[in-house]
Amino acid sequence: MEKKTPLYDRHEALGGKIVPFAGYLLPVQYPTGVIAEHMAVRTAAGLFDVSHMGELVFTGPDALQNLNHMLTNDFTGMADGQVRYSPMCNDAGGCVDDLIVYKVREETYLVVVNAANKDKDAAWMAEHLTGACRMKDISETVAQVALQGPKSKEILLKLVGEEDLPKKYYSFVPAVMVGGIRCLVSRTGYTGEFGYELYCAAGEGPALWDLLLETGKEAGLIPCGLGARDTLRLEAAMPLYGHELTDDIGPLEAGLDFAIKLGKEDFIGKAGLESRLPLTKVRVGLEVTGRGIVREHQDIYIGDRLAGQTTSGTHAPFLGKAIAMAYLSPEDAVEGKQVEVDVRGRRVACKVVPLPFYKR
Amino acid sequence: MMNTPEHLSYTKSHEWVLFAADGSAKVGLTDHAQDALGDLVFVNLPQVGDALTCGEALGDVESVKAVSDVYSPVSGTVKAVNEDLLDAPEAINADPYGAWLVEVEDITDREELLDAAAYEAHCAQEG
Numbered sequence: 001m002e003k004k005t006p007l008y009d010r011h012e013a014l015g016g017k018i019v020p021f022a023g024y025l026l027p028v029q030y031p032t033g034v035i036a037e038h039m040a041v042r043t044a045a046g047l048f049d050v051s052h053m054g055e056l057v058f059t060g061p062d063a064l065q066n067l068n069h070m071l072t073n074d075f076t077g078m079a080d081g082q083v084r085y086s087p088m089c090n091d092a093g094g095c096v097d098d099l100i101v102y103k104v105r106e107e108t109y110l111v112v113v114n115a116a117n118k119d120k121d122a123a124w125m126a127e128h129l130t131g132a133c134r135m136k137d138i139s140e141t142v143a144q145v146a147l148q149g150p151k152s153k154e155i156l157l158k159l160v161g162e163e164d165l166p167k168k169y170y171s172f173v174p175a176v177m178v179g180g181i182r183c184l185v186s187r188t189g190y191t192g193e194f195g196y197e198l199y200c201a202a203g204e205g206p207a208l209w210d211l212l213l214e215t216g217k218e219a220g221l222i223p224c225g226l227g228a229r230d231t232l233r234l235e236a237a238m239p240l241y242g243h244e245l246t247d248d249i250g251p252l253e254a255g256l257d258f259a260i261k262l263g264k265e266d267f268i269g270k271a272g273l274e275s276r277l278p279l280t281k282v283r284v285g286l287e288v289t290g291r292g293i294v295r296e297h298q299d300i301y302i303g304d305r306l307a308g309q310t311t312s313g314t315h316a317p318f319l320g321k322a323i324a325m326a327y328l329s330p331e332d333a334v335e336g337k338q339v340e341v342d343v344r345g346r347r348v349a350c351k352v353v354p355l356p357f358y359k360r
Numbered sequence: 361m362m363n364t365p366e367h368l369s370y371t372k373s374h375e376w377v378l379f380a381a382d383g384s385a386k387v388g389l390t391d392h393a394q395d396a397l398g399d400l401v402f403v404n405l406p407q408v409g410d411a412l413t414c415g416e417a418l419g420d421v422e423s424v425k426a427v428s429d430v431y432s433p434v435s436g437t438v439k440a441v442n443e444d445l446l447d448a449p450e451a452i453n454a455d456p457y458g459a460w461l462v463e464v465e466d467i468t469d470r471e472e473l474l475d476a477a478a479y480e481a482h483c484a485q486e487g
Contacts, residue, residue, distance in 0.1 A: 034399050227398070
């Protein structure tokens with residue numbers, strides 16, 4: 001039985017097309033449609049319910065050491081109010097999940113994980129927890145919305161002062177009163193666009209949602225569903241767990257080197273990551289040059305040779321063309337390389353292009 | 361509110377058919393279908409002269425999210441395809457009953473077709 005987020009009634013009232021996703025009932029789109037929602041985020045602003053994401057809080061004198069041991073990035077020296085992205089590896093250097101870590105203060109970190117992996121992550125992390133560190137799952141008590149798009153700052157400024165907003169990308173302000181609702185506001189997102197994510201108490205989620213939608217109306221803010229969330233992250237070439245990252249496909253293959261610190265003290269997956277070098281496959285971008293739309297799990301051919309597989313693909317609304325992400329050998333992963341993708345028995349011509357497809 | 365013109369015939373798989381006096385037929389997707397599919401961004405159509413078999417896929421349409429087969433309501437030969445749709449698949453969303461996909465001639469067989477009222481009842485039943 002799927003769970004409802006605190007905003008479920010709002011999605012129904014707005015005419016959202018509700019689908020089960022990662023154990024939750026969420027809108028895939030509103031009556032505006034995926035393309036209009038996607039374009040709103042690129043040109044004005046969009047509001048997403050991301051309350052399905054999981055939130056785990058790590059506290060205690062050994063919290064930092066635990067994060068450094070369980071995750072590939074290095075959290076030493078983070079300032080309060082900083083956010084850092086990290087993969088979490090299994091022993092073989094594949095991926096358990098990818099997540100973001102908020103440093104609230106010394107010995108207190110908020111870790112935000114993918115909804116679909118939350119229970120698996122919590123079990124994995126509990127199993128590997130050592131020393132004086134507690135982990136608490138607060139997911140059910142939190143509502144989270146993402147306000148994304150170039151107009152998102154001007155919208156929030158109608159509700160809060162400039163000094164209340166996080167200035168730098170991947171930073172946050174822990175307690176901002178937004179129309180009387182206490183929120184954690186971070187400059188993060190999954191769209192490749194300027195924007196914020198706001199966390200508040202679950203019970204106040206609907207009021208925050210209504211307030212933001214009403215405040216942003218004039219600026220062109222519209223509610224957006226999972227469909228646009230996926231096309232936006234794909235244009236921005238952000239990996240999605242279960243697609244570009246899996247138990248087998250690790251962060252090295254995905255090209256997430258910026259978040260892998262092999263030089264730090266030993267951590268889970270370090271030996272596995274090192275054993276994967278040199279890499280046998282790497283993540284690439286494909287642009288469809290023929291006719292058609294490439295989707296996930298489709299075979300890639302170079303002549304008669306099976307060269308790899310796609311992991312995500314769609315029509316990219318802002319770019320106006322079909323794009324995909326895929327894995328190819330480093331030898332084949334050359335910009336401009338011509339390949340063909342088997343789209344339900346039909347060969348569709350594509351070429352390798354640099355990632356991201358879209359950069360603001 | 362769903363739009364279901366009285367003068368068309370319908371399949372349970374959400375295609376519409378318009379028979380002409382000469383026995384040929386135009387085939388398209390219903391308003392219900394385009395609404396359920398969402399923004400269409402690609403259509404894959406057969407070629408003129410291709411043989412179609414009723415109940416089998418004649419092509420497919422893709423929304424941003426997914427691909428769906430379009431089933432032929434009749435058996436026959438493709439007389440014409442609506443090539444405008446190749447560059448403007450969104451016309452199906454805007455005007456589902458104007459945006460025909462294929463015209464079929466030499467029709468030898470047809471699906472069990474529904475009239476407008478029966479089709480609406482079928483959609484209501486599907487939920």
